[in-house]
Structure formats: C-alpha cells, structure tokens
Amino acid sequence: MRSPIGLKIRNLRKSLDFSQSGFAKMVGISPSYLNLIEANKRDVGGILLQRIAENLNVELDLLTGDSEQRLINDLEEVFADPLLESLNLGPDDARNVVATNPDAGAALFRIYRGFLDARAEAKAMSNRLRSDPLFSELLHQMLSQITAVRSAAEILADVPDLESDQRKRFHVSLSRDSRTLSDVAQTLIGEFDRETVAHHSVSPMREVDDLIIDEKNHFGGLEELGRELRGEVLAFGGFGEASLDLALQHKFGVTVERAGQVEVGGEEAPGQYRYIEDQKRMWFQGNCTMSTRQFQLSRLYAELSGVDTLKQMAKDKRLTSSNSQRLAYRALGSYLAGAIGLPYDDFLKDAEEHKYDIDYLAQKYTASFEQVAHRLVTLRAPGREGIPFGFLRSDPAGRLTKQFPLPGLQLPNAGHACPLWAIYSAFRRPNDVVRQLVTYPDGSRYLFFAKSMSKRAAAYSQVPFYTSVMLACDIFYADRTVYGEGMRLDDGQLDVPVGPTCHMCIRRDCEHRQEEVLASVDAMHSVRMPLVNTKFSVGETDKSA
Known part of the structure; x- marks a missing residue:
C-alpha cells in the first residue's frame, strides 16, 4: 500500500490558498492530471515531484513519505503475525496508526522486533538442547x-x-x-x-540496516572521500589491481599475494581472501575472481585511509551496541570501496546511457553483478538521482540475506519472500538475468530482474554455493532500463500477481500459497484495482522524471 502523496499535495496546496487550476499551471501539468494526482490515482515522482515540492516550498522528503510508508509496511507485518490473527487487524489499521500516532506505531514495531529476536533465540536454544x-x-x-x-x-x-x-x-x-x-x-x-x-538478537544487524535506510543508502561524505582516495590510486596509473597494489604498498607498506598458502589458526578456514594485519599482508585464494580482488583491495585501501572517518560514523547514536558499531564499520567501509571503484558521476552517466545494463557496467568497471546492483541503490544524491531501486539477495534456501527497501514496495523484514518472485526463479537459470512485471494486491506494479551466480570453485570437490540478487523498480521507471524493453509496460493483464510473502499477502485465490491468509478480511476492501496504462495514457506525464 502506497503512501498518500497526493493527499499531502492537496492539503499543502489548500493551505497556501492555491487553486487547483492555478497550481497545475505553476508546475506545468493540466488541472485534470493534478486532480488525479491529488486523488492518489496517479503516481508522481522525479522532476515533476521536485517541481511540486519547490512550488509548495517544502522539502521533497515531506511529500514522498518514505519513512511513513516503511512504518506502514512494518506494521502490516506485525498485524499479520499468527499471535494477532484474532484481532483482525489489516492494512487500513496500520495506515491509521501511522497517520494518527506514528511514534506509537514505531514503538509497537520495536517491541515486535524484540519479540522476534527473543523467540528466535529461544528456538535456537531449544533446538540445541534437543539435538x-x-x-x-x-x-x-x-x-x-x-x-x-x-x-x-x-x-x-x-x-x-x-x-x-x-x-x-x-x-x-x-x-x-x-x-x-x-x-x-x-x-x-x-x-x-x-x-x-x-544466537543473540538480530538487532545489531537490524540497527545497521536501519541506519543505512534512514540515510537512503547514500552518504555524501563518503562519496567525497571516495573521490579523493580514487585520485590517490590513479596517481599510480589507471584504476585497477596493479595501481591498488602500488598504492597500498606506497602508503601503508601492504604486500598483496595471490594463491600460495596462508596460515590460519586452529580449524579456521581462510576463505577466498584475508588481510593479515600484523604482517601487513593481503592474501587471495587462486579461485578469487578479478572483481572480488579489485573490490577487496579497494575496501582495504578505504578502511586504512578512512579509519578515523569510519570510526566516527560508526559511533552514531542509532547504533546501541559494540556489535552494531563493528558491523556498521564494515558496511561503511564497503560503501567507501564502492565509491572508490565506481565513482558516482561517471557511474551514473554510464548507467543512464546504457539503460542500467548491469552486465555492461560490470564489465566496464571490473565488478560483479552484485557489486554493480548494490552501487545502483546508492545513487540518491539530491538533484543527481538515478532510478530508485530496491535490492534483495537470497541464499539457495530462499532466505533473504540482504535487502535495501524501495518506498512503496512491501518486503518481509526477514525469512522468505513470495515464492513467485524472480529472485527465486533465477536459481533455475544460473548466470541468466530473469525479469518479470508484477502486480501487488493494491494494484502497484513493479519491474523485477534477478540473476543467480555461484562462487568460483577452488577445487573439483568444492560444492558450489549460489546466491541470487534482485533489483526492483516501479513500473514508472521500467522503460528507462534495458530490462523493460519488449515488455507490455502499458498493460498489467499479463503481470505476475504477487505479494510480499504468504502470511502478509491477502490474495485468497493464489494456488501457490504456502501459508494461510493471516491479514484481516476487511483488508480486501482497501485493495486498489490495477491501473492500466498508468504511465502511457496520460500525456502530461514527465518522461524525464
């Protein structure tokens, strides 16, 4: 269910005593189209939404309602829990709580998350005692x-x-x-x-996720530092492994080894790479890909060069434990590595020119599919935004191991998502991009595209481990991507009907359902019908948005 942007626009317009026709002229659209927007029957974003915000003299965030929408989605998941099934709470109730008392809603979700943590810990301990x-x-x-x-x-x-x-x-x-x-x-x-x-609470990782999401997965200070550090590396030649090797050796005395042996303690496995700090030695296993080596060298250079900045950012008051601070330090170090290896302005320009073709970008920047997909999610600099994407990663068991949400797109906070999503069908076609147009029960439509890949095996006896990565964007942006080409973007009849996850989905006629419907029956009455030709039937839609 989407945040009522149109209602906010109408209320703000009226508070400024602007007529509908006068305000439509100010932002460059017809009164009839503004009427549809204010009735929440048309999506609005990009440049058009920026013009509306400017003429209403408000910050863009006030209109988008991203944080409100995320809280609505969180509360829908709370209300769908079997423990609350008898209360018949549904999407309308979540919306009302956020509209009337968002702080109470946030407190409720925080308590629910603590309950999930405690239940998971008790279950893990029970299983351990039994087995x-x-x-x-x-x-x-x-x-x-x-x-x-x-x-x-x-x-x-x-x-x-x-x-x-x-x-x-x-x-x-x-x-x-x-x-x-x-x-x-x-x-x-x-x-x-x-x-x-x-088996302690998942809260440390969730705290890190919340920090990143609150910042819209964009850190301007790290982008600036990334440009500076990239310049240092470029002083040793074109950007790549060789120049990173020289920069690490010159600035920090670090030597880089590929293949060979690495000493580890006890039964600890070395993995594909390891930095031995006391020896100032970076080691890579022979099966490590070029994209992994380049990224890990960039991250090492980022963490050694930006240690003070990263430590200061990891002390954010939203991180309440040493574990969450440690995880945040690593996550921010990875972000800085991405800023070094995939510089914002050049990367955004290439992404736009090549319609967000991830395989092309991966080859140009010597990066993996996942690294490029992750970087695309960070292109949120004010006034220089890329397409807003949601990001998900799944293991072969279907468990979501990483995610960055997209406002309006319902994602489960943990566990498994809808089995019909492309992120799962990609496992049946490794190394191929699987794409699909989907429609949610509320009528919102999205483009999903995913790819499944495995780590390169170090030996014949090594079992390959696959992961699947998926990006999602609103149908509004689909024609700006190579993945929307040849698809019926103007007709939702052929879309795959999906939900967030079975226990949160209100589709009672889904033959693929794995769990009973837990949402309130009354929620069915709040579902919007799919909007056919949402983008292409309205001439005033700003295609540059």
Missing part, C-alpha cells in the same frame, strides 16, 4: 555425579559405625565427585553463554 550430543552428554554426566554425591552423602549420614578409614574414603570420594560436578556445571553454563552470544 546437540554435547548438551546431552553434559546433562548425563551431571546426573551421574549428582547420584554419586547423593549416595556417598547418604552412607555418611545413615551408617554411624563406619571405620575412620572408610569414612575418610567417602569424604575423599564426595569431594572429588563434587568438584567434577562443579566442572561439568561450569562447562554447561559456558556452553549456554556461548550460545546466547552466538
């Missing part, structure tokens, strides 16, 4: 030691005529068994503590 032989063995040891201690204590208490040597032996046995019981108990407690840390 882990270590816990079973420790509990049996404790039971055996308790039995031995109790037996010795009962003999000492119930048999008064024990010889002194016998009594001494029982005391020694009692002391030994007590110490053993204490050791076993300490081991068990240690395992519980370790599991608590390992």
Whole structure:
C-alpha cells in the first residue's frame, strides 16, 4: 500500500490558498492530471515531484513519505503475525496508526522486533538442547555425579559405625565427585553463554540496516572521500589491481599475494581472501575472481585511509551496541570501496546511457553483478538521482540475506519472500538475468530482474554455493532500463500477481500459497484495482522524471 502523496499535495496546496487550476499551471501539468494526482490515482515522482515540492516550498522528503510508508509496511507485518490473527487487524489499521500516532506505531514495531529476536533465540536454544550430543552428554554426566554425591552423602549420614578409614574414603570420594560436578556445571553454563552470544538478537544487524535506510543508502561524505582516495590510486596509473597494489604498498607498506598458502589458526578456514594485519599482508585464494580482488583491495585501501572517518560514523547514536558499531564499520567501509571503484558521476552517466545494463557496467568497471546492483541503490544524491531501486539477495534456501527497501514496495523484514518472485526463479537459470512485471494486491506494479551466480570453485570437490540478487523498480521507471524493453509496460493483464510473502499477502485465490491468509478480511476492501496504462495514457506525464 502506497503512501498518500497526493493527499499531502492537496492539503499543502489548500493551505497556501492555491487553486487547483492555478497550481497545475505553476508546475506545468493540466488541472485534470493534478486532480488525479491529488486523488492518489496517479503516481508522481522525479522532476515533476521536485517541481511540486519547490512550488509548495517544502522539502521533497515531506511529500514522498518514505519513512511513513516503511512504518506502514512494518506494521502490516506485525498485524499479520499468527499471535494477532484474532484481532483482525489489516492494512487500513496500520495506515491509521501511522497517520494518527506514528511514534506509537514505531514503538509497537520495536517491541515486535524484540519479540522476534527473543523467540528466535529461544528456538535456537531449544533446538540445541534437543539435538546437540554435547548438551546431552553434559546433562548425563551431571546426573551421574549428582547420584554419586547423593549416595556417598547418604552412607555418611545413615551408617554411624563406619571405620575412620572408610569414612575418610567417602569424604575423599564426595569431594572429588563434587568438584567434577562443579566442572561439568561450569562447562554447561559456558556452553549456554556461548550460545546466547552466538544466537543473540538480530538487532545489531537490524540497527545497521536501519541506519543505512534512514540515510537512503547514500552518504555524501563518503562519496567525497571516495573521490579523493580514487585520485590517490590513479596517481599510480589507471584504476585497477596493479595501481591498488602500488598504492597500498606506497602508503601503508601492504604486500598483496595471490594463491600460495596462508596460515590460519586452529580449524579456521581462510576463505577466498584475508588481510593479515600484523604482517601487513593481503592474501587471495587462486579461485578469487578479478572483481572480488579489485573490490577487496579497494575496501582495504578505504578502511586504512578512512579509519578515523569510519570510526566516527560508526559511533552514531542509532547504533546501541559494540556489535552494531563493528558491523556498521564494515558496511561503511564497503560503501567507501564502492565509491572508490565506481565513482558516482561517471557511474551514473554510464548507467543512464546504457539503460542500467548491469552486465555492461560490470564489465566496464571490473565488478560483479552484485557489486554493480548494490552501487545502483546508492545513487540518491539530491538533484543527481538515478532510478530508485530496491535490492534483495537470497541464499539457495530462499532466505533473504540482504535487502535495501524501495518506498512503496512491501518486503518481509526477514525469512522468505513470495515464492513467485524472480529472485527465486533465477536459481533455475544460473548466470541468466530473469525479469518479470508484477502486480501487488493494491494494484502497484513493479519491474523485477534477478540473476543467480555461484562462487568460483577452488577445487573439483568444492560444492558450489549460489546466491541470487534482485533489483526492483516501479513500473514508472521500467522503460528507462534495458530490462523493460519488449515488455507490455502499458498493460498489467499479463503481470505476475504477487505479494510480499504468504502470511502478509491477502490474495485468497493464489494456488501457490504456502501459508494461510493471516491479514484481516476487511483488508480486501482497501485493495486498489490495477491501473492500466498508468504511465502511457496520460500525456502530461514527465518522461524525464
């Protein structure tokens, strides 16, 4: 369900005492088209929305309602939980809460997220207790030691005529068994503590996600620093592995090795790359691709050069724990690496000229499909924006492992998404881009395109691991991409009907449903019918938007 941008425009226009016809003339559209916008029957964005904001003398963010829409989506997920099913809460209720008391809505979602964390931790601990032989063995040891201690204590208490040597032996046995019981108990407690840390709340990662989303996945300061650091690398020749090697060696004394051996402690696997800090040595496994090597060298240069900036940003008050700060430091380091390797202005220009062809951009910038897709999501500099995309990544089990939302597009906060999405069908066609036009229950339409790839195997015996990456954009922008070519953008009849995830979807006639409908029946009445020819039937639509 989309944020009511049109209603905000109408209220602001009236507060300034502008007539509908007069204001339509000010922004360069017809009164009839403005009427459709204000009735929330037409989408508006890009340059047209900027002109409207300028003439209303308000910030663009006030009209888009991105944060409000995200909270609406979050509350819809809360209300769809089986625990709240009997309350019959649906999309209209979520919308009303955000409209009347957004702070209460945010508090409710924060509590719900804490509940999910606690439930996940309890489930993980329960599974561990049931399935882990270590816990079973420790509990049996404790039971055996308790039995031995109790037996010795009962003999000492119930048999008064024990010889002194016998009594001494029982005391020694009692002391030994007590110490053993204490050791076993300490081991068990240690395992519980370790599991608590390992399966602790997902909040640190969610806090990092929230920070990035609040900034619209764009950090102007890091973009500026990225341009400066790229200039340093270019002083050693054209941008690439060779110049990065020289820049790291010159500035930090870091040596780079490819293939060969790397020493790791214990059973720890080295992975495809590793930076050994005390040796100032960057190591890459022989199967590591050129795009991975270039990105990781860029990230190392970014983290070593921008350490003070990254540390300061990681101290943001929205990050409430050392874990979330550590994760934020790494995420911001990756962002800075992207700014170095895929410079904003050049990258945006190439993306626009080549209609966001990710494979072309990947070849030009020596980057992977995922790296390019991730960079496209960051093109949100005010006045120099690219197409707004949502980003998702899935593992082969269908679990979403990374996401950056798109305002208006409902995404589950965790777990699995709608099984009909292209992100899953891409697993059946590895290395091919799979595209689809979809329609949500509220009538909103999107272009999805995804690609599944595997890490390059280091040996024949290595099991390939696939991931699928998907970008999503509103149908309004589809004709600006190569992926919209040849598709019926003006006719939603052939769209794939989808939802966010089964338990949040109100389509009762979906034959692919894996879970029961949990949304309120009343929610069906709030669904908008698909808007056919939304973009192409209205002459006043600003194609440059």
